[in-house]
Amino acid sequence: MTKRGELKNISKVIKEVFSQKHFRIGIDNIKVQEAWIETMGKNIQKYTYKVVYKKGILYVKLKSSVLKEELTFEKKKVVKLLNQKLGKEYVKDLVIN
Secondary structure, eight states, X not given: OOOTTOOOXXXXXXXXXXXXXXXXXXXXXXXXXXXXXXXXXXXXHTTEEEEEEETTEEEEEESOHHXXXXXXXXXXXXXXXXXXXXXXXXXXXXXXX
């Protein structure tokens, strides 16, 4: 911790701010949402209208019941692909509605 009036390296300040829990949760949510879009592609993205990541679970709402069934059968594969894209095990389960 620095004393009042001392200068800090801007990269250290940014790292400290983003390491706080509420920022980290938001950043993780964005990372997982982006991984969903990149992994699943534009065709599936057309039928997706809500993607939310909370506490290791990815909630996805789809417009197509047929696609919902297909992804439900391939749930483990989708989770594996997402975690590979993210480079870390963020997603532990996938809930498709």
